[in-house]
Amino acid sequence: MKYSLVLMMIFAIIKINAQDIFSYAKSDNVTELSKVKGDLNAKNSQGYTPLILAVYNNSYNTAKWLLDNGAQPDLQDDNGNTALMGAVFKGYKDMIPLLLSHKADINMRNYNDATALIYAAVFGKNEMVKLLIENGADKRAKDNRGNTALQHAVMQGNQEAVQLLH
Incomplete structure (x- = not known):
């Protein structure tokens, strides 16, 4: 006891x-x-x-x-x-x-294969897009739907991010 x-x-x-x-x-x-x-x-x-x-x-x-x-x-x-x-x-x-x-x-993926760079593009965090790219983020990484950060920026109509990701 x-x-x-x-x-x-x-x-x-x-x-x-x-x-x-x-x-x-x-x-x-x-x-x-x-x-x-x-x-x-x-x-x-x-x-x-x-x-x-x-x-x-x-x-x-x-x-x-x-x-x-x-x-x-x-x-x-x-x-x-x-x-x-x-x-x-x-x-x-x-x-x-x-x-x-x-x-x-910097290129770690979540369970949907999204990276921090993809998040930055999806949510329009352009300063972070730039900062992540400057620190070696993989611009070619694709999420589970096959979209890159650039493709997400295009879908969002975010021209600044499109320029940064080209």
């Missing part, structure tokens, strides 16, 4: 610490995050890592701390999206050099 109670308490502490990691990552609370003894690459119930949450919430300091302390930049959420894809989707340009400096795979 004592043994069961101790195990339940340990699991409760682990769960609380894991939850803290996610809430601190979302709120850019590096001070509290640094005190938590937990897996920096854990995933919450939606499949988000602390790094993905930090990036989605534009918590630059937390994202940097996580990366500096061993968070893996290319872990994918339940849809196969990475922190880099999230930065592009949300329009957080400053996150891209941070993630790339920590070896994020």
Whole structure:
């Protein structure tokens, strides 16, 4: 009986610490995050890592701390999206050099074979299109429908992106 109670308490502490990691990552609370003894690459119930949450919430300091302390930049959420894809989707340009400096795979594909560059073209994030190309994004990558970033830019009528992707 004592043994069961101790195990339940340990699991409760682990769960609380894991939850803290996610809430601190979302709120850019590096001070509290640094005190938590937990897996920096854990995933919450939606499949988000602390790094993905930090990036989605534009918590630059937390994202940097996580990366500096061993968070893996290319872990994918339940849809196969990475922190880099999230930065592009949300329009957080400053996150891209941070993630790339920590070896994020610029050409990583989600479960629909979309890359960060394809996301940038689809969502009209032209500054990011340029930044990703300058950092070696593969302009020839195709999503699961066979479309490249250029083809998506054409479909969106985004002439600036079309010029950048030619």
